[in-house]
Amino acid sequence: MSRTGLRDRYNAWVQHHRLSAADSMLRVLDNPVSSAMTWLVIGIALALPTGLDVALDNVSQLSASWDSPAQISLFLQDGIGDERARQLEQELAARPDVAQTRFVSRQEALEEFRTLSGFADVLASLDQNPLPHLILVSPAGSSSQGAAAALRQELQAYPDVAQAVLDMEWLQRLNSLMELSRRLVLAVGGLLVVGVLLILGNTIRLAIESRREEIVIIKLVGGSDAFVRRPFLYTGLWYGVGGGFFAALLVAASLWFLRQPVSELALLYQSEFRLRGLGIMGGLNLIILGGLLGLAGAWLAVSRHLVEIQPR
Amino acid sequence: MISFDRVSKRYAEGHDALREVSVNIGSDELVFITGHSGAGKTTLLRMIMLMERPSRGQVSIDGQNLATIGPRGIPRHRRNIGVVFQNHRLLMDRTVYDNVALPLIIAGYDHREVGRRVRAALDKVGLLNRERAMPVTLSGGEQQRVGIARAVVGKPKILLADEPTGNLDPALSAEIMQLFEEFNQVGVTVLIASHDLALISRLHHRIITLREGRLVAGSKT
Numbered sequence: 001m002s003r004t005g006l007r008d009r010y011n012a013w014v015q016h017h018r019l020s021a022a023d024s025m026l027r028v029l030d031n032p033v034s035s036a037m038t039w040l041v042i043g044i045a046l047a048l049p050t051g052l053d054v055a056l057d058n059v060s061q062l063s064a065s066w067d068s069p070a071q072i073s074l075f076l077q078d079g080i081g082d083e084r085a086r087q088l089e090q091e092l093a094a095r096p097d098v099a100q101t102r103f104v105s106r107q108e109a110l111e112e113f114r115t116l117s118g119f120a121d122v123l124a125s126l127d128q129n130p131l132p133h134l135i136l137v138s139p140a141g142s143s144s145q146g147a148a149a150a151l152r153q154e155l156q157a158y159p160d161v162a163q164a165v166l167d168m169e170w171l172q173r174l175n176s177l178m179e180l181s182r183r184l185v186l187a188v189g190g191l192l193v194v195g196v197l198l199i200l201g202n203t204i205r206l207a208i209e210s211r212r213e214e215i216v217i218i219k220l221v222g223g224s225d226a227f228v229r230r231p232f233l234y235t236g237l238w239y240g241v242g243g244g245f246f247a248a249l250l251v252a253a254s255l256w257f258l259r260q261p262v263s264e265l266a267l268l269y270q271s272e273f274r275l276r277g278l279g280i281m282g283g284l285n286l287i288i289l290g291g292l293l294g295l296a297g298a299w300l301a302v303s304r305h306l307v308e309i310q311p312r
Numbered sequence: 313m314i315s316f317d318r319v320s321k322r323y324a325e326g327h328d329a330l331r332e333v334s335v336n337i338g339s340d341e342l343v344f345i346t347g348h349s350g351a352g353k354t355t356l357l358r359m360i361m362l363m364e365r366p367s368r369g370q371v372s373i374d375g376q377n378l379a380t381i382g383p384r385g386i387p388r389h390r391r392n393i394g395v396v397f398q399n400h401r402l403l404m405d406r407t408v409y410d411n412v413a414l415p416l417i418i419a420g421y422d423h424r425e426v427g428r429r430v431r432a433a434l435d436k437v438g439l440l441n442r443e444r445a446m447p448v449t450l451s452g453g454e455q456q457r458v459g460i461a462r463a464v465v466g467k468p469k470i471l472l473a474d475e476p477t478g479n480l481d482p483a484l485s486a487e488i489m490q491l492f493e494e495f496n497q498v499g500v501t502v503l504i505a506s507h508d509l510a511l512i513s514r515l516h517h518r519i520i521t522l523r524e525g526r527l528v529a530g531s532k533t
Contacts, residue, residue, distance in 0.1 A: 019417075213403075218414065218418065220361075222419070223387060224418075225387075
């Protein structure tokens with residue numbers, strides 16, 4: 001009876017795949033409420049890290065478009081007079097790689113410090129101003145961090161300059177904050193992916209349990225493990241694909257929800273910033289990822305539970 | 313065809329299901345296996361389809377020692393054997409047609425061939441007009457005949473039946489036995505476990521009798 005040609009076998013294999021896929025789909029759709037719950041759970045679990053990732057992308061896009069990412073503070077030598085300092089400021093402003101300069105005299109700096117720091121009493125007790133003259137220099141053009149650092153080197157070499165400090169700390173802080181967030185998103189994403197696998201594994205386990213007698217009968221009449229496995233793998237695939245689709249929907253919906261206030265906020269800052277979404281490819285990737293997770297979860301459940309079911 | 317060579321089966325809890333059973337069954341035979349429940353009838357059948365392995369001794373079919381068939385070879389082995397169960401074991405959520413078609417789908421037949429063979433098998437057991445029915449709507453005797461159609465649809469060389477008439481009245485039982493005889497006449501080796509002595513002694517076939525796992529009668533034709 002098992003004398004069938006290779007071609008027939010291939011056709012039958014394809015046919016059984018088609019049959020299993022359709023049958024599993026019908027079974028999933030037969031219980032719309034519980035299937036939708038599974039889809040939603042998977043969708044939420046996938047949407048959380050995806051949404052955070054999209055948010056981070058937007059933030060990094062925003063920080064990349066920031067004008068003049070750096071500012072160089074030049075603290076002048078003690079004993080340099082107002083006159084000389086202003087002259088130096090003019091010289092610097094004339095440089096092609098400098099966009100803007102601002103001179104803060106020692107007196108201005110002291111005033112500012114007095115009002116801002118709350119050390120007014122302490123400062124009043126000093127008999128002379130401890131602060132140096134300051135020139136703030138903004139590098140020209142789309143100065144990268146490297147260019148700004150090079151400019152700082154050059155400015156440091158001026159004899160009148162005591163110290164040149166590149167104010168990039170906030171940028172570095174932002175960058176390390178972004179890096180930290182990215183890692184957090186990865187960690188949360190990893191955990192949720194494991195969660196999705198477990199949810200799918202459990203759903204498939206229940207499906208296997210409810211069809212135990214059928215599995216026994218199929219094994220009794222000579223169904224191979226692959227034959228028994230196939231419909232359950234498809235069930236997992238459908239749950240995963242549906243979950244990925246829901247996740248894409250959820251992310252798109254939350255972005256749509258945020259779009260209006262974000263562009264209003266951007267307008268207030270006179271920025272052209274627009275929220276970037278997942279895009280079609282991102283959505284497709286999410287659905288594919290869901291499908292792969294579905295297959296993997298089903299495989300986990302099937303390889304654990306189908307072996308246990310043997311004809312008695 | 314089927315040979316048992318000093319086969320013993322001892323379960324983990326120490327119960328001996330079969331003790332030193334040796335018997336040969338020819339390919340053209342219809343053989344009844346009888347004995348009280350627990351005498352080892354079912355164990356004998358289960359060994360042929362590799363649901364059970366002997367503790368000692370050897371079972372072979374067509375000269376092939378079944379011990380050489382590993383777990384991955386079991387499905388292929390079972391496709392060459394038709395089995396009828398006492399409780400039918402039908403898929404209750406599938407039609408009669410789908411139930412009978414199952415072995416052919418598993419074996420990978422083209423759907424036209426499946427249709428042809430399923431109808432031939434249903435015709436043989438007299439249920440051609442019920443192919444769209446669900447098993448629950450059938451009587452016990454009809455369900456058993458669906459089970460028989462499923463067992464023979466793949467044209468196996470061996471047909472096993474475990475108490476196939478267990479829940480049926482005498483008239484239906486005789487009908488079912490007649491079906492088995494017909495399959496035997498076209499060259500199928502048939503083994504039927506049954507304790508219905510009144511019925512099987514009328515049928516003039518070899519009867520193998522087991523008592524507490526030992527073969528007490530019927531080892532020779």
